[in-house]
Amino acid sequence: MTAQNFAPALSRALVHEGGFSNHPADPGGATMKGVTQRVYDAYRQRRHVSKRSVRLIDENELQDIYRRQYWNAVKGDKLPAGVDYAVFDGAVNSGPEQAVKWLQRALGSIKVDGQIGEATLAAIERHPDHDRLIAAMLDRRIAFLQALRIWPTFRKGWSARVAQVQQIGQAWATGSVGPQPTFTGGNAKATIDQAKPLPGKGAADAATGAGVGTGTLGGVLEQARQTLDPLAAGSTWIANVVTALVITGVVLTAGGVAYRWYASRKAKRLADALDLPAGVAA
CATH class of the missing domain: 1.20.141.10 (Chitosanase, subunit A, domain 1)
Structure with missing residues (x-):
């Protein structure tokens, strides 16, 4: 040649x-x-x-x-x-x-x-x-x-x-x-x-994690809501706390989902630019 x-x-x-x-x-x-x-x-x-x-x-x-x-x-x-x-x-x-x-x-x-x-x-x-x-x-x-x-x-x-x-x-x-x-x-x-590090998804997972036993932030909020919910009928203050916990949980979940989507897209772009094996940024 x-x-x-x-x-x-x-x-x-x-x-x-x-x-x-x-x-x-x-x-x-x-x-x-x-x-x-x-x-x-x-x-x-x-x-x-x-x-x-x-x-x-x-x-x-x-x-x-x-x-x-x-x-x-x-x-x-x-x-x-x-x-x-x-x-x-x-x-x-x-x-x-x-x-x-x-x-x-x-x-x-x-x-x-x-x-x-x-x-x-x-x-x-x-x-x-x-x-x-x-x-x-x-x-x-x-x-x-x-x-x-x-x-x-x-x-x-x-x-x-x-x-x-x-x-x-x-x-x-x-x-x-x-x-x-x-x-x-x-x-x-x-x-x-x-190479730049692939963005982590730990914070998003913590925010969106559900279930009392998960140890995530979402799980902790859900546990607190379940504990206070039976007491809400007899106390306006507790009812307000329960409402705040519900709203906070929704916001955190929505934010976690959005960040996870962003982090996943960014990780895939980086993995593609770096020619990393398929699945690395999943």
């Missing part, structure tokens, strides 16, 4: 990654040209050489890491022009598995497992418009980035980077060279461990 595209894809990814960075909010930590200290330590350890600062990474190590850990991991040599670059850049920024999931979600007809196998490759070949495929994949990437806690900090740089990747990728897909990328500040690692 496009084995010759590794070098131009890497040169463009390196522009996006810049030089050394160590932003306090970047989950990648100390990073040189897109290679984190953790990745560099593991790479040198596997080669039985001593650890050293990632600032000292040499060109051969850089090329080898990008080739093995990102390009080969997404089977870049087997991907069509443009698609290869878009998947590769996503792998560099968010990991190969996540980048492949965006591609598989964009294809829409195959299992989303983060691994490029024969089924994924066949689906790409069948796809009638790689230009549109790249756009759909990068829409998934933006949705994922927006679902991260650190999106407000890095949104400008990430958005600009993804826009440039789309321009270049679509140009390659149509046989053109495309624009040269510029550094946008979008080099912070965007990984799923930074």
Whole structure:
């Protein structure tokens, strides 16, 4: 397919990654040209050489890491022009598995497992418009980035980077060279461990829970109402308390149902953006 595209894809990814960075909010930590200290330590350890600062990474190590850990991991040599670059850049920024999931979600007809196998490759070949495929994949990437806690900090740089990747990728897909990328500040690692938490439904369950023995707020109010109800006929004050308890219970139940609906919808949107397994946000 496009084995010759590794070098131009890497040169463009390196522009996006810049030089050394160590932003306090970047989950990648100390990073040189897109290679984190953790990745560099593991790479040198596997080669039985001593650890050293990632600032000292040499060109051969850089090329080898990008080739093995990102390009080969997404089977870049087997991907069509443009698609290869878009998947590769996503792998560099968010990991190969996540980048492949965006591609598989964009294809829409195959299992989303983060691994490029024969089924994924066949689906790409069948796809009638790689230009549109790249756009759909990068829409998934933006949705994922927006679902991260650190999106407000890095949104400008990430958005600009993804826009440039789309321009270049679509140009390659149509046989053109495309624009040269510029550094946008979008080099912070965007990984799923930074995902926003799914909203909890505990408060809603407590408000809507019925039954004396449930231990929920709704259950406690119902127990109080049942205890006072026989006494209400002989006391206006108690009757008013019972009425207040009934109204409070109705309000809490209605509010709990509404919040549970809201929390469920929000959780499903987040789970979808993060490509979590079906049923996680049920």
